[in-house]
Amino acid sequence: xxxxxxxxxxxxxxxxxxxxxxxxxxxxxxxxxxxxxxxxxxxxxxxxxxxxxxxxxxxxxxxxxxxxxxxxxxxxxxxxxxxxxxxxxxxxxxxxxxxxxxxxxxxxxxxxxxxxxxxxxxxxxxxxxxx
Amino acid sequence: xxxxxxxxxxxxxxxxxxxxxxxxxxxxxxxxxxxxxxxxxxxxxxxxxxxxxxxxxxxxxxxxxxxxxxxxxxxxxxxxxxxxxxxxxxxxxxxxxxxxxxxxxxxxxxxxxxxxxxxxxxxxxxxxxxxxxxxxxxxxxxxxxxxxxxxxxxxxxxxxxxxx
Numbered sequence: 001x002x003x004x005x006x007x008x009x010x011x012x013x014x015x016x017x018x019x020x021x022x023x024x025x026x027x028x029x030x031x032x033x034x035x036x037x038x039x040x041x042x043x044x045x046x047x048x049x050x051x052x053x054x055x056x057x058x059x060x061x062x063x064x065x066x067x068x069x070x071x072x073x074x075x076x077x078x079x080x081x082x083x084x085x086x087x088x089x090x091x092x093x094x095x096x097x098x099x100x101x102x103x104x105x106x107x108x109x110x111x112x113x114x115x116x117x118x119x120x121x122x123x124x125x126x127x128x129x130x131x
Numbered sequence: 132x133x134x135x136x137x138x139x140x141x142x143x144x145x146x147x148x149x150x151x152x153x154x155x156x157x158x159x160x161x162x163x164x165x166x167x168x169x170x171x172x173x174x175x176x177x178x179x180x181x182x183x184x185x186x187x188x189x190x191x192x193x194x195x196x197x198x199x200x201x202x203x204x205x206x207x208x209x210x211x212x213x214x215x216x217x218x219x220x221x222x223x224x225x226x227x228x229x230x231x232x233x234x235x236x237x238x239x240x241x242x243x244x245x246x247x248x249x250x251x252x253x254x255x256x257x258x259x260x261x262x263x264x265x266x267x268x269x270x271x272x273x274x275x276x277x278x279x280x281x282x283x284x285x286x287x288x289x290x291x292x293x294x295x
Contacts, residue, residue, distance in 0.1 A: 016227040090237030112154035
């Protein structure tokens with residue numbers, strides 16, 4: 001699993017979902033959690049953060065800059081090319097999953113989800129980046 | 132679009148409500164579906180204090196999907212979702228209604244589109260107030276999903292019409 005001291009960036013245009021993810025992360029033992037309301041604000045938070053962000057959990061469908069657009073921007077920057085990036089989506093269509101994988105997503109979580117699902121997906125993401 | 136083809140829509144929406152509330156809130160939901168007129172739905176809706184609505188469309192059809200809660204149910208739903216008590220509906224918590232509608236529609240859309248439809252993604256908007264009516268006045272009839280949970284009752288409505 002990721003180090004519990006990791007700084008995690010949670011991005012979602014819905015405050016409720018940011019709170020749900022943060023609540024679940026705190027229950028897993030994480031405490032350094034930042035949030036942003038869209039991909040543009042998420043990018044600003046990512047590039048300004050000190051200590052650096054060590055995991056991004058981002059919604060897909062957001063105004064201004066979607067999670068997929070942010071993922072592509074992150075992967076295009078060599079500084080963040082290997083940063084663990086988990087997409088949250090209510091869309092479980094196969095074409096979208098393929099698109100996210102092609103863009104370099106580390107893992108994805110389909111809404112609705114439980115705290116156990118979040119834990120499992122983060123463990124999978126950690127194994128993937130550690131391999 | 133055949134009648135059997137169309138049946139996938141209410142069945143998928145009903146299942147999506149049950150699944151969403153089970154997973155995200157850990158609660159069971161009993162849903163009854165009926166086709167009703169605008170007037171009847173308006174009367175039911177007058178008990179609602181927060182409503183989220185989205186425009187939906189697929190080839191040849193356009194419509195709306197709305198989800199609404201009375202205040203008491205919504206506050207119980209918030210507590211179950213967030214693990215914190217809220218005493219009123221506000222700008223900072225009303226988007227939970229949109230999030231639930233978003234999840235329900237996206238879950239149902241995958242199944243519905245698997246039957247040959249091509250419903251597009253949609254973004255909900257939320258209205259808060261007292262005794263809100265569902266803003267679906269351009270449609271003469273609706274599918275009304277009356278939902279009962281241990282957290283209280285709530286309502287979802289869906290309508291669809293052919294585009295010209």
